[in-house]
Amino acid sequence: MMIWETQVDLNQAEKEEILRQVKDLQGEEEIAKIHVWLDTDGSLAFQPYFARKINRVRRITGYFSRIENFNDAKKAELFDRVAHI
Numbered sequence: 001m002m003i004w005e006t007q008v009d010l011n012q013a014e015k016e017e018i019l020r021q022v023k024d025l026q027g028e029e030e031i032a033k034i035h036v037w038l039d040t041d042g043s044l045a046f047q048p049y050f051a052r053k054i055n056r057v058r059r060i061t062g063y064f065s066r067i068e069n070f071n072d073a074k075k076a077e078l079f080d081r082v083a084h085i
Contacts, residue, residue, distance in 0.1 A: 003032070003033035004034055005033055005034070005036065006035075006037070008036060008037065008038055014044075018034060018036065018044075019031075019034070021046075026048065029050040030051040031048055031049070031051070032049045032050060032051040033048075033049045034046055034048050034049070035048075060074045060077055
């Protein structure tokens with residue numbers, strides 16, 4: 001689901017043109033939202049934000065892996081750890 005965050009009123013043709021320009025930039029990435037505003041010189045500016053999945057890798061007992069691949073004992077060890085800040 002794409003979200004439009006605008007500080008200006010856009011008609012449908014303007015939204016379609018911005019979306020066309022963003023799709024030229026994006027490649028295969030999914031668009032999460034597009035922020036649109038008036039720039040200091042009065043021109044229309046926009047910033048697309050893409051939905052990206054981040055894979056987090058942890059190291060428990062010497063092995064690197066994603067948390068969903070841990071067995072129950074490794075998950076328990078991870079969640080029992082104390083952060084020393």
